[in-house]
Amino acid sequence: MSDDSWAVAVDLQESTTPSLQVRFVKETNASPKTAENGGSRKSWNQADLAEQSLLNKLIRRSLVRNRNQVEVLQRDPASPLYSVKTFEELRLKPELLNGVYDMGFNRPSRIQENALPMMLAQPPQNLIAQSQSGTGKTAAFSLAMLSHVNLENKWTQCLCISPTYELALQIGQVIEQMGKFCPDVKLAYAIRGNRMERGTKLQEQIVVGTPGTILDWCTKHKLIDPKKITMFVLDEADVMIATQGHRDQSIRIHRLLTEKCQMLLFSATFEDSVWKFAERVVPDPNIIRLKREEETLDTIKQFYVICREKEDKFTSLCNLYGSLTIAQAMIFCRTRKMAAWLSVNLRLEGHQVALLSGEMTVEQRAAVIERFRNGKEKVLVTTNVCSRGIDVEQVSLVVNFDLPVGLDGKADNETYLHRIGRTGRFGRRGFAVNMVDGEKSMDIIHEIEMHFNRTITELDTSNLEEMESLIS
């Protein structure tokens, strides 16, 4: 964990939950401090993960393409392995196929190629699928649920649980969009504030919601008969299990289901804890995994600049920026306070600056990122955690105004790579400049050099000629 995770923990507690409007919601609760969305101090980690996931979804414009091979582990290795290259091969209902094309999907994503035939197979098969955020998991299970629904049955057949209110709404939006030519398929949101009359059985064939509300709807309110659920989807398992309450509720829901129910579990990461949980809720699974594309420093020129204090760093930054033709730059600060100070001063110098700060709601952050992406501002000042998930593709200069340091005072190499690295695919060249303000930070630079086996060259920002020859 890097230093500024501290700040973010506090930021999260201060932040307010974004509120989205949705058809089913009659009453929304603006407070973030509910068990449902993990607002308590103990579970900030879950809130952090969930917020990150939501931010990624809000700012994502398209599929994250991946060139790695998909690993498939079949429950029955003897059975043929089907994968599809087109949506037609899935023999979907025409209305559903129209919905898929209407979303602009021309062909299945890498994970969908294997996951879709498995999810749609008869007899039903259980599946555990892991791939990084943005690779098409939500679209895949949304399609599977829409295809699974039997319109003759006027009861809930597909249940999908998601770790937070906002993430559940995001999934619901995908289902609504994909199912827009299937008017008879109905969806209900089991999220806080969506009060249903007790005892009346829901007719919506698909229910998406958070574990607490879904459990209530199955047990206390008896709106759903869990024995009639034939497809159970558990999304963002890694985020879900970061809160014990959610994990336990998910297991309790799972216990209410029958053995015949098809179980599908999705996760962006797969640590041991996720794996243990997955094995518990998904018996005899097929497993699909798609490794993340590695980030590299191969195409990045790295420099350091010796400075004294923050004012000196600021002058160096201005020299650097003023003398180079830079498309866009991202500047990382350790604390929110430093980021605010820097952005004010850069603005005073006439720069167009965007600031990403922890007290902003997720929607506000998404809007800032969107403006930056559209080139409305050329500089983005941020703390570390706020900026996770931003593609640095169009950013040619990354400045570590403060170096990434862990709580142990040592170099946080992972964060360093994350800030300045790129996947091989976006092999465009870039520059990284590290501000060094003393012996301690010089040691950090050496640690980073050793770790990545790359030289970080000194840069004198007052020497324009030298700078131009080095950064060209």
Ligand SMILES: Nc1ncnc2c1ncn2[C@@H]1O[C@H](COP(=O)(O)OP(=O)(O)OP(=O)(O)O)[C@@H](O)[C@H]1O
């Ligand atoms: N086959 C496809 N062709 C083109 N775009 C797609 C395809 N499948 C999904 N997408 C788009 O790619 C983006 C990411 O998809 P999706 O949200 O399903 O990924 P995800 O793996 O579920 O991400 P997360 O883990 O964040 O939930 C979305 O904008 C989605 O509309």
